[in-house]
Amino acid sequence: MFRSGFVSVIGRPNVGKSTLTNSLIGEKLSIISSKPQTTRNTIKAIINTSDSQIIVIDTPGIHKPKNKLGEYMVRIAEGTLNEVDIVLFIVEATDKEPGAGDIYIAEQLKAVKTPVILIINKIDLIRKEELLETIRNFSQLADFTAVVPISAATGEGTDIVVDEIKKLLPEGPRYFPYDIITDQAERMLAAELIREKILELVSEEVPHGTGVEIITFREREGRDLIDIEANIYCERESHKGIIIGKQGAMLKKIGSLARIEME
Numbered sequence: 001m002f003r004s005g006f007v008s009v010i011g012r013p014n015v016g017k018s019t020l021t022n023s024l025i026g027e028k029l030s031i032i033s034s035k036p037q038t039t040r041n042t043i044k045a046i047i048n049t050s051d052s053q054i055i056v057i058d059t060p061g062i063h064k065p066k067n068k069l070g071e072y073m074v075r076i077a078e079g080t081l082n083e084v085d086i087v088l089f090i091v092e093a094t095d096k097e098p099g100a101g102d103i104y105i106a107e108q109l110k111a112v113k114t115p116v117i118l119i120i121n122k123i124d125l126i127r128k129e130e131l132l133e134t135i136r137n138f139s140q141l142a143d144f145t146a147v148v149p150i151s152a153a154t155g156e157g158t159d160i161v162v163d164e165i166k167k168l169l170p171e172g173p174r175y176f177p178y179d180i181i182t183d184q185a186e187r188m189l190a191a192e193l194i195r196e197k198i199l200e201l202v203s204e205e206v207p208h209g210t211g212v213e214i215i216t217f218r219e220r221e222g223r224d225l226i227d228i229e230a231n232i233y234c235e236r237e238s239h240k241g242i243i244i245g246k247q248g249a250m251l252k253k254i255g256s257l258a259r260i261e262m263e
Contacts, residue, residue, distance in 0.1 A: 201250060
């Protein structure tokens with residue numbers, strides 16, 4: 001029997017949701033940054049096996065919003081909970097016990113009927129003898145279908161995550177061809193990688209109010225290359241100079257690092 005379904009990845013900002021999505025698929029589809037709230041698009045990663053297809057939706061972090069952008073991103077995240085087959089709730093092992101943000105999300109989960117798997121991430125950053133107590137503390141948050149300790153960064157335990165998901169998948173069709181790993185266009189992935197490098201490189205003076213638009217995306221004639229031209233949009237005029245840098249140095253660095261990721 002073939003099984004398939006949709007899985008939502010939720011958690012506080014910056015707990016490793018995008019890292020887990022990338023680790024499960026084996027490719028970089030979601031941007032990763034030390035700054036929270038970097039994921040804006042519900043990028044679908046598609047995990048194909050011989051007897052199942054898992055479609056992972058990577059959502060922005062659920063948190064108490066502080067502004068209109070935050071409210072919008074939280075609505076996207078919360079709106080997925082009743083529309084998917086399985087929810088992966090990610091917390092950090094380094095926290096040792098639930099914080100206010102984890103408790104807030106757990107309260108939202110009590111209102112949904114979707115099975116929830118608790119993922120305790122970043123176990124590579126704690127001592128093994130601390131793990132059992134950490135699992136016990138977080139397991140009390142809600143009635144979880146399963147609890148899986150992992151390290152999304154190293155890949156430890158991610159195979160168990162896939163196994164637990166497959167146990168809960170309903171019978172269904174293969175929604176996407178076997179060789180497809182995302183439903184996002186290459187243009188969008190290119191824009192996301194450029195935005196990731198902006199978040200990595202610019203100072204704290206430039207917040208999340210930046211956007212990237214791909215203007216041209218075309219193959220170079222006679223070469224195995226793609227020429228990409230992009231516009232970067234800023235909320236404030238003052239941010240332009242920071243992103244461009246002295247004599248264009250920062251902009252050049254952003255482009256170079258994004259190019260390496262794309263290749």
